[in-house]
Amino acid sequence: MVTNITSFGRSGLSDWLMQRFSAVILALYTVFIVAFLLFNPNLDYYAWSGLFSQTWMRIFSLLAFVAIAAHAWIGLWTVTTDYLKSTRLRVGAQAVIILGIFVYLVWGIQILWGA
Amino acid sequence: MSNLQVSVYRYNPETDSAPYMQEFQVDTKGRDVMVLDVLHMMKEQDSGLAFRRSCREGVCGSDGMNMNGKNGLACITPLSDVVKNNKLTLRPLPGLPVIRDMVVDMGLFYKQYERIQPYLQNDTPAPAIERLQSPEERDKLDGLYECILCACCSTSCPSFWWNPEKFVGPAGLLQSYRFLADSRDTATSERLSNLEDPFSVFRCRGIMNCVAVCPKGLNPTRAIGKIREMLLADAT
Numbered sequence: 001m002v003t004n005i006t007s008f009g010r011s012g013l014s015d016w017l018m019q020r021f022s023a024v025i026l027a028l029y030t031v032f033i034v035a036f037l038l039f040n041p042n043l044d045y046y047a048w049s050g051l052f053s054q055t056w057m058r059i060f061s062l063l064a065f066v067a068i069a070a071h072a073w074i075g076l077w078t079v080t081t082d083y084l085k086s087t088r089l090r091v092g093a094q095a096v097i098i099l100g101i102f103v104y105l106v107w108g109i110q111i112l113w114g115a
Numbered sequence: 116m117s118n119l120q121v122s123v124y125r126y127n128p129e130t131d132s133a134p135y136m137q138e139f140q141v142d143t144k145g146r147d148v149m150v151l152d153v154l155h156m157m158k159e160q161d162s163g164l165a166f167r168r169s170c171r172e173g174v175c176g177s178d179g180m181n182m183n184g185k186n187g188l189a190c191i192t193p194l195s196d197v198v199k200n201n202k203l204t205l206r207p208l209p210g211l212p213v214i215r216d217m218v219v220d221m222g223l224f225y226k227q228y229e230r231i232q233p234y235l236q237n238d239t240p241a242p243a244i245e246r247l248q249s250p251e252e253r254d255k256l257d258g259l260y261e262c263i264l265c266a267c268c269s270t271s272c273p274s275f276w277w278n279p280e281k282f283v284g285p286a287g288l289l290q291s292y293r294f295l296a297d298s299r300d301t302a303t304s305e306r307l308s309n310l311e312d313p314f315s316v317f318r319c320r321g322i323m324n325c326v327a328v329c330p331k332g333l334n335p336t337r338a339i340g341k342i343r344e345m346l347l348a349d350a351t
Contacts, residue, residue, distance in 0.1 A: 002281045002312040012310075012317030013346050078313075082277040 008073045022067035029064035065108040069101045124206040150189040166217035176265030181206040186267040186328040208270035223279045231291035236302035252298040259293035268325035274318045281314035285325035285335030292338035
C-alpha cells in the first residue's frame with residue numbers, strides 16, 4: 001500500500017483531476033486578462049479598479065486564485081517527492097510550500113475585496 | 116575499414132572500488148552485426164565481461180541494455196541503428212543496482228510487477244470447458260500481452276528512477292491493464308483500488324520514453340491512459 005498524507009487530495013485520482021481542472025481555469029483566466037490588456041491599451045486606474053469591483057470578476061479571480069493554489073500544491077508536492085529524498089528536507093519543503101500558498105491566497109482575497 | 120570502438124561499463128564489486136569504462140577495439144569485418152554479437156567478440160578478448168543473454172532473438176528479454184544512450188535489446192539491435200562515428204557505448208539498464216558489469220538487479224522491477232497481481236482472477240465457478248471470449252474481447256488484449264518484461268521501458272522512465280518503490284512503472288502498468296481489460300477477470304475493482312494513490316499510476320508524467328524504447332513496439336502510455344479512464348469512471 002502506497003501512502004501519502006501531505007498530497008493535496010490524499011488520492012492520486014483526485015489530484016490528477018484537480019490538476020487538469022485548475023489548468024483549464026488558469027488558462028481561461030490568463031487568456032481573459034491578456035485580452036483585456038490588449039483591448040485597453042490606454043488602461044488607467046479607474047478602468048482597472050472598475051473591472052475588479054464587479055462581482056463576476058471577483059468570483060472569476062477568486063476561482064483563479066484557488067485554482068493556482070491547488071495547482072501549485074499538487075505540482076510542487078510531486079516535485080518534492082521526486083527529488084527530495086531526505087524526509088526531513090522533504091517535509092520541511094512541503095510545509096514551506098503549503099504555508100506560502102496559504103499566505104498568497106489570503107493576501108489575494110484581501111486585495112480583491114480590500115480596495 | 117577501421118575497427119569499431121566500443122566503450123563498456125565495467126564494475127566488479129569484489130575487486131573494483133568504483134565503476135569504470137573499458138575501451139575495446141572490435142573487428143566486425145565490415146558486417147552490420149547485432150550489438151550482442153559485438154559483446155560476444157569482446158568476451159573473446161576479455162572473458163571476465165559479464166552480461167545476460169539467452170535466446171538471442173528478441174524473445175526472452177535478457178539482454179536489455181543502454182546502447183549509445185538508448186535502451187533496447189542487444190540481440191535485435193543492428194550496429195547501423197545505434198553506432199555513430201564508429202563509436203559504441205554500452206551501459207547497463209539505468210536506475211537499477213549493478214551486480215556486475217552489464218548485469219543489473221531486477222528485484223525492484225519484479226516487485227512492482229508482482230504488486231499488480233499479473234494473473235487472471237475469477238471468483239465465479241469454473242465452467243466445464245474454458246472461459247470463452249468473443250473475438251472483440253480478445254482483440255482488447257492485443258498490444259498488451261506481447262510484453263516480454265525486458266525492463267527497457269521502466270528503466271528509461273524518470274518517474275521510475277525517482278520512485279521505483281512506489282511507482283509501478285510502464286511495464287507493470289501495461290500488464291496491469293492487460294488484466295483490467297480481460298473480460299474473464301472479475302477482480303477489476305480490487306485492482307483499481309490498489310492503483311488510485313498518487314504514485315502507483317499517477318506518477319506517470321507522460322514523458323513517453325517507454326514508448327520510444329520498447330523493442331516490441333508496445334505503448335505503455337496508452338495503457339496508463341486507459342487505466343486513468345477506468346479509475347475516473349469507477350470513482351465519479
